[in-house]
Amino acid sequence: MLRRYAIAAAVMLGLTTPALAPALAEDDALVTFQVLSPRLAVELAEAAMKDCNERGFQVAVAVVDRFGVPQALVRDRFAGPHTPETAIRKAWTAVSFRTDTSELVPATESGSPQSGARDITNALMLGGGVLVSVGGAMTGAVGVSGAPGGDEDDACAKAGIEAIQDQLPL
Numbered sequence: 001m002l003r004r005y006a007i008a009a010a011v012m013l014g015l016t017t018p019a020l021a022p023a024l025a026e027d028d029a030l031v032t033f034q035v036l037s038p039r040l041a042v043e044l045a046e047a048a049m050k051d052c053n054e055r056g057f058q059v060a061v062a063v064v065d066r067f068g069v070p071q072a073l074v075r076d077r078f079a080g081p082h083t084p085e086t087a088i089r090k091a092w093t094a095v096s097f098r099t100d101t102s103e104l105v106p107a108t109e110s111g112s113p114q115s116g117a118r119d120i121t122n123a124l125m126l127g128g129g130v131l132v133s134v135g136g137a138m139t140g141a142v143g144v145s146g147a148p149g150g151d152e153d154d155a156c157a158k159a160g161i162e163a164i165q166d167q168l169p170l
Contacts, residue, residue: 033066034139036132040164041071041140044132048144048160049074052152059146059156062087063132066140068095076146083145089122090129090153091143096120098138101129102154128153132161134168 036044041063052059053076060075060083068091075084093101097117104125108117118125127150129143142160144153 034134034137035065036063036071036140038071040167041065042074043167044142044160044164045072045074046160047163048142048156049076051159051163052076052144052147052156055147055152055156057147057152057156059144059153060084060087061145061156061160062091062143064088064091064095064140064143066095066138068092071140079146086124086126086145087128087143089124089143090126090145091141092129093123093125094129094131094141094143095138096123098131100131100154101125101143102127102150105150126150126153128157130154130157130161135170 045061045063048061049059052061058076058078060073060079062070062084063072064070070088070091073084073088090101093104097104101124104117105127108114108125117123128145128147129141131138132140132142142157144157144160147153147156
């Protein structure tokens with residue numbers, strides 16, 4: 001009963017629309033979601049690192065779940081000391097904004113209406129954070145750091161996802 005009043009108040013205050021109110025009222029008590037298994041997260045990280053190695057880059061690769069919590073982290077022995085944290089932040093940023101970080105770079109440039117997003121704690125607007133999706137649903141992200149640029153980090157991340165694609169359900 002109290003929930004109905006809260007939804008009605010939200011409609012009256014303009015916080016939601018009458019069309020969305022039934023969906024809010026029927027909110028399920030439990031939510032179901034998917035994340036990569038720990039084994040597959042490690043496999044993804046290793047595949048992305050292998051691709052970067054073949055390109056001659058020493059990197060760190062992080063895989064986070066859909067909530068931004070790290071599931072796997074690997075680092076080449078000569079990758080810079082900043083690369084593990086940078087890889088985690090790139091993956092975290094991708095899931096937080098539900099967008100590959102390479103798309104966020106131009107969208108958050110200085111002077112743009114979204115430039116303030118760069119000030120969010122842990123957000124890192126550099127290429128190399130790529131979403132992992134299954135059937136259109138985000139399951140997590142991979143972040144790569146250490147290649148000579150965001151485009152190369154991005155390519156390694158995408159190669160890692162491609163390497164495990166056959167193990168993901170359609």
